[in-house]
Amino acid sequence: MPERDELIGFQQRVLDALKGPLDKTPHFAEHGEWVDVRIDAYSGWADDFYDHGNWTAGFWAGMLLELEHLGAESQRDLAEAITRKLAARADDGGTHDLGFMFRPSACALFDETGSSEWRDIGLRSAAALAARFRPAGGYLQAFGTLDDPRSMGTSTVDTMMNLPLLLWAWKVTGDDRYRDIAVSHADATARDIVRPDGSTFHLITHDTAGAVSWAGTYQGAADASCWTRGQAWAIHGFVTMALETGEQRFADVAAKVLGYYVAHHDVTALPPYDLLADTGHVDASAGAIVLSGLAEALADPALATQLDAEVRIPMIRRALDEGALFADPVGLIGRSVYSLPHQLGVDGPLPYGDYYYLRALRLLSPETSIS
Numbered sequence: 001m002p003e004r005d006e007l008i009g010f011q012q013r014v015l016d017a018l019k020g021p022l023d024k025t026p027h028f029a030e031h032g033e034w035v036d037v038r039i040d041a042y043s044g045w046a047d048d049f050y051d052h053g054n055w056t057a058g059f060w061a062g063m064l065l066e067l068e069h070l071g072a073e074s075q076r077d078l079a080e081a082i083t084r085k086l087a088a089r090a091d092d093g094g095t096h097d098l099g100f101m102f103r104p105s106a107c108a109l110f111d112e113t114g115s116s117e118w119r120d121i122g123l124r125s126a127a128a129l130a131a132r133f134r135p136a137g138g139y140l141q142a143f144g145t146l147d148d149p150r151s152m153g154t155s156t157v158d159t160m161m162n163l164p165l166l167l168w169a170w171k172v173t174g175d176d177r178y179r180d181i182a183v184s185h186a187d188a189t190a191r192d193i194v195r196p197d198g199s200t201f202h203l204i205t206h207d208t209a210g211a212v213s214w215a216g217t218y219q220g221a222a223d224a225s226c227w228t229r230g231q232a233w234a235i236h237g238f239v240t241m242a243l244e245t246g247e248q249r250f251a252d253v254a255a256k257v258l259g260y261y262v263a264h265h266d267v268t269a270l271p272p273y274d275l276l277a278d279t280g281h282v283d284a285s286a287g288a289i290v291l292s293g294l295a296e297a298l299a300d301p302a303l304a305t306q307l308d309a310e311v312r313i314p315m316i317r318r319a320l321d322e323g324a325l326f327a328d329p330v331g332l333i334g335r336s337v338y339s340l341p342h343q344l345g346v347d348g349p350l351p352y353g354d355y356y357y358l359r360a361l362r363l364l365s366p367e368t369s370i371s
Contacts, residue, residue, distance in 0.1 A: 001317065001321060001361065002321075002325060002326075002332075002361075004070075004071050006326070007067060007070055007071070007072055008071075008072050008073070010067070010326075010332050010354075011064075011067045011072045011073070011075070013330060013331065013332070014060070014063055014064065014067070014075075015075070015078075017034050017060075017330065018060060018078065018082075022039075022081055022082065022085055023038055023039060023040070023085070024036035024037060024038050024039060025037065025039055025054065025056065025057040025060050025082065025351075026056075026060070026330075026351060027054060027056050027338075027345075027351070028056075028338035028344060028345030028348060028349075028350055028351075029328060029330050029331055029345060029348030029349050029350070030344070030345050030346060030347070030348045031348075032328060032329040032330065032348070033329075033330065034330055034331075035345070037053070037054040037056075038054060039054055039057045039082075039085045039086055039088075039089070040054075040085075040088055040089065041053040041054040042089070042092055042094060042095075043055070043092075043094045043095045043097070043143060043144075044094060044144075045144070045148070045150060045151075050143060050144070050151065052095065052097065052143065053094075053095065054089075055095065055097035055100050055101060056100070056350075056351040056352060057082060057085075057086050057101060057105075058082075058083070058086060058100060058101040058102055058103070058104045058105035058106075059100070059104055059351040059352050059354070059355040060079075060082055060351060061078075061079040061080075061082040061083050061086075061104060061105035061108075061109075062079075062104025062105060062108060062355050062359075063104075063351070063354055063355050063358055064076070064078055064079040064082075065079055065104070065108055065109070065112070066355065066358035066359055066361075066362055067358060069362045070358065070361060070362055079105070079109065080109065082105065083105040083106050083109060083118070083121065086101055086102070086105060086106075087106070087121045087124075089101060089125075090102065090106075090121050090124040090125040090128065091124055091125075091128050092128060093128060093131070093145055093146070094143065094144055094145050095143055096129065096132060096140055096141070096142045096143060096156070096158070096159045096162050097158075097162060098125040098126070098128055098129040098162060098165060099125075099129060099161065099162025099163065099164055099165035099166070100161065100162060100352070101125065102121065102122055102125040102126075102165055103122075103162075103164045103165045103168060104355060106118045106121040106122040106125065107122040107165065107168045110122055110172070119172065122165070122168065122169065122172070123169055123172065123173065125165060126165050126166055126168070126169035126178060127169075129162060129165055129166060130166060130169075130177065130178060130181050131146075132146065133181045133184070133185075134153070134206070134210065135210075136206075136208065136209055136210035137153075137155075137188060137192075137206045137209075137210025137211070138184040138185065138187065138188045138210070139155045139159075139184070139185050139188040139189070139192075139206065139210075140155070140159050140162075140181070140185045141153065141154055141155065142154040142155050142156040142158070142159055142203070143156075153205045153206040153207065153208075153213065154203065154204075154205055154206075155188070155189070155192070155193065155203070155204050155205070155206065156193075156202060156203050156204075156218075156230075157189065157193050157200045157201065157202055157203075157230040157231075157233050157234050157237075158202075158230065158233050159185060159189070160185075160186065160189055160233050160234055160236075160237025160238065160241075161233045161236055161237045161240075161289075163182040163185060163186065163237060163240070163241065164240055164244075166178040166179070166181055166182040167179065167182055167240070167241075167244045167245075170182070179245065182241065182245075183241070183245060183247070186237070186238065186241045186250060186253075187249075189234070189237075190238075190249075190250075190253045192204055192206075192212050192215075193215075193234070194234065194253060194256065194257060197260060198256040198257050198259055198260030199226040199231065199257075199260050199264075199275070199276070200226060200227075200230050200231050200234050200257065201215045201216060201217065201223075201230075202216070202217040202218055202219050202220050202227045202230045203215075203216060203217055203218045204216075217230075218341075219339055219340070219341060220274050220277075221273070221274040221276070221277030221279055221340075222276075222277060224276075225274050225275070225276040225277045226260075226264070226274060226275040226276045227273075227274055227275075228261075228265070228271045228272055228273060228274055228275050228283055228286040229283055229285060229286040229289065231257060231260065231261050231275060231286070232261070232271075232285075232286040232287075232289035232290045232293075233289065234253075234257045235254060235257050235258045235261060235289070235290050235293050236289050236290065236292060236293030236296070236356075237293075238250050238251075238253045238254035238257065239251075239254045239293040239294070239296055239297050239303070239307070240293070240296065241254075242254055242297075242300075242303055243296065243297070243299060243300055243303065251302075251303050251306055254293075254297075254303075254306075254307065255306050255307055258290075258307055260275075261275070261290065262312070264276065267287075267312060267315045267316050267319065268315050268318070268319055269319055269323070270282040270283075270284050270287060270319055270320070270323045270324060270335055271283055271284070271286045271287050271290075273337050273340050279340060281337050281340055281346065281347065282323075282335050282336075282337075283335075283336050283337045284320055284323065284324035284327075284333050284334065284335040284336045284353060285333065285336040285337075285350045285352060285353030285356075286336075287316055287319060287320050287324075288320060288333050288352075288353045288354075288356040288357040288360065289352070289353075289356045290316060291313065291316045291317055291320065291356070291357065291360040292356040292357070292359045292360040292363070294307060294309040294312055294313050294316070294360075295309075295313060295359075295360040295363035295364050296363060297309045298310075298313075298363065298364075313364065317360070317364075320333060320357065323335060324336070328348050328349050330348075330349060331348065331349025331350075331353075331354055332349060332353075332354040332357060332358070333349055333350075333353040333354055333357050334347070334348060334349045335347060336348065336349055336350045336353045338350060
């Protein structure tokens with residue numbers, strides 16, 4: 001675990017990465033340097049390639065807030081400035097990544113301040129995400145506008161970690177529609193994306209009746225393989241659904257996908273990029289995501305026991321600390337990969353890897369039973 005002065009040093013890395021006009025944020029790193037993307041970069045088709053735009057800006061605001069909780073100097077003004085820039089994307093009708101963008105930023109700021117400014121931004125983004133619900137199949141469309149046939153019917157495992165935005169909106173407004181959509185999508189993911197053995201597809205498509213018409217991957221090594229970060233999104237996502245809804249079936253799915261993860265990966269080492277293919281690359285961000293999910297599970301002793309969280313957390317954290325912490329000139333958790341098939345961000349830190357690691361550290365504070 002990093003010492004307090006190391007976290008303060010990392011905060012300076014964050015501030016250095018965000019220097020200059022605040023119209024861009026780092027998206028991934030490669031060759032020891034961050035690659036920036038405009039905050040207002042929407043997702044969309046570029047010929048036959050789908051560009052997901054800037055879906056990581058909210059993690060930078062989230063990192064600043066997490067660092068403050070861990071004892072670093074407050075940079076609340078900068079977190080707020082990022083969020084105000086990002087607010088232009090709150091009505092983005094082309095992506096499921098609204099949860100990634102706004103749960104760590106606007107929603108977290110509202111939770112801490114109660115300000116109507118952040119509440120309004122958070123609820124706008126939750127409404128835009130809820131609008132992506134497809135009743136036939138009971139899922140949230142992953143990417144593309146709802147009327148574009150090229151991306152119609154898409155669903156990904158990543159969406160599980162966008163559901164916290166809907167759960168937040170449910171708690172803030174009392175509107176059960178948000179919870180119902182989150183529950184429906186989680187059930188659809190368990191049915192259609194989680195395989196019988198507990199592994200996961202990355203991407204599936206549905207026909208107009210809601211039946212699965214294709215299942216495979218956009219990021220993993222092969223359609224029949226298992227992209228590790230996708231498995232991590234599933235683990236954390238079902239843990240959160242179990243905690244927020246109290247539904248045991250989500251705890252059971254969390255245990256199932258975690259069981260596959262630990263059966264196909266030695267958690268005392270950094271996770272491979274793909275659980276079923278030897279790509280020669282590791283993705284430490286997947287370990288950070290799993291660590292955050294297991295740290296969150298400690299809030300429910302029964303769930304923590306079911307996931308064997310207290311045994312697995314120290315092993316995963318040690319692997320990250322010894323193999324990835326400050327392994328790159330920029331960032332916190334290095335040795336990660338944005339997209340191996342597209343040769344983007346290979347072997348560098350990622351904003352969400354750093355964010356979820358910091359989040360796990362906060363949840364694993366001295367007040368918990370984990371040392």
